[in-house]
Amino acid sequence: MGHNAHVTSPDNHRAGFACFVGRPNVGKSTLMNALVGTKVAITSSKPQTTRRVIRGIVHRPDAQLIIVDTPGLHRPRTLLGERLDSLVLSTLTEVDVIGFCVPANEPIGKGDRFIADKLSAVKKTPVIAVVTKCDLASKEQVAEQLLAVSQVAEFAAIVPVSAQSGDQLDVVADVLIEHLPESPPLYEGGQLTDEPEQVLVGELIREAALEGVRDELPHSIAVVVDEMLPREGRDDLLDIYAHMFVERPSQKAIVIGHKGERLREVGTKARKQIEALLGTRVYLDLRISVAKDWQRDPKQLRRLGFYD
Ligand SMILES: Nc1nc2c(ncn2[C@@H]2O[C@H](COP(=O)(O)OP(=O)(O)OP(=O)(O)O)[C@@H](O)[C@H]2O)c(=O)[nH]1
Structure with missing residues (x-):
């Protein structure tokens, strides 16, 4: 390869x-x-x-x-x-x-x-x-x-x-x-730190995005939570910037749906779950891009933040 x-x-x-x-x-x-x-x-x-x-x-x-x-x-x-x-x-x-x-x-x-x-x-x-x-x-x-x-x-x-x-x-x-498959290393060495909330937020977004289309896109969505920060001057609102990645344009179209309807639903659903999880109001900025074969491509993985 x-x-x-x-x-x-x-x-x-x-x-x-x-x-x-x-x-x-x-x-x-x-x-x-x-x-x-x-x-x-x-x-x-x-x-x-x-x-x-x-x-x-x-x-x-x-x-x-x-x-x-x-x-x-x-x-x-x-x-x-x-x-x-x-x-x-x-x-x-x-x-x-x-x-x-x-x-x-x-x-x-x-x-x-x-x-x-x-x-x-x-x-x-x-x-x-x-x-x-x-x-x-x-x-x-x-x-x-x-x-x-x-x-x-x-x-x-x-x-x-x-x-x-x-x-x-x-x-x-x-x-x-x-019991592992033959494969080159998937990760380079390096320290990783722990931020469970952000991780779980990414997970909720991914789950919302997969709902109803799991058969079509079983393993093809990655979510990166770029940033989570309180809205300036307010302590009751959290701004969350997240990015979904799919492997192909056709998958992007599925996630977005007709006139963006599905993406809006995904955003709303994920936002509600995140609000329930974190106990605060949330503004969710959710974008989607195509990252071809990201799962096995070191270059893409690095871009997605996998390597330090
Ligand atoms: N003596 C001994 N104690 C152990 C060993 N492994 C774990 N323990 C103790 O058992 C307790 C539970 O260990 P954890 O590793 O927290 O168990 P866990 O399955 O991760 O628990 P949850 O997070 O609740 O699911 C701790 O007090 C450990 O110190 C072992 O090999 N020998």
Whole structure:
């Protein structure tokens, strides 16, 4: 692929996306942070692609493992409830591999089974069961838990780990990486910072834009929130400048609709959701441009703010 020419990647390099799911408190965040090494999250002006909020990236010579968040599964139910559920589902279908976390030191319960069932329904994404907090359980307990987990659903693999002691972390990374596609690195190194509100705002816009046209434009809309700032002299109004990117002019036409009608609806819908989320009135300036093949083109990704 010509546009990747500047990226040196050995043959067989793998790169792709993983997410961790599981009940609250099972150790997902701790595991992600331990895998990544430092706490990292995506910045404000990075586009919310289909790939969601990035929690961190594991860079290895042979692979790049990008760990993304699943918004609804680790947040309490909010007023966004149902909407987030659909975000969760689309995250699960868009990652390359899912890590299903169950702690070694607690019996498998209803909550675990509920999530396992949801994951089994996501047929096209392999699920690795990760038995966490193994330092808190005896060897015997861990063995029993591995067996119990294997009876909950069909998993592509089951791996015990302790994020605390670091035991088996490399194995978790290896097993996840096995399920990534061959690909050059998708991101360059560099610090990313955390601005969750802006990220969620981008997500709401993207969801509004996809509504009703998901079949036509499944993975083709990215949203960049350029700026969010209070209107001068007012503390009850927030100006938000956002940009949607599609891959082709025909897609742009779909999003805009007849005489711009659809785009206005998307804007209104997104604005209402954002106002509910942030608890303030919002003026939303929403534009749309064509960025050809942005998902795989490093130049476009850089322009969209993916690289620092
Ligand atoms: N001993 C031990 N404790 C752990 C380990 N992993 C996580 N914990 C602890 O378990 C608790 C929950 O961990 P989190 O990583 O916040 O769990 P989570 O699944 O991200 O929780 P939510 O964000 O609520 O979904 C914290 O007090 C962690 O310190 C581990 O490997 N060993």
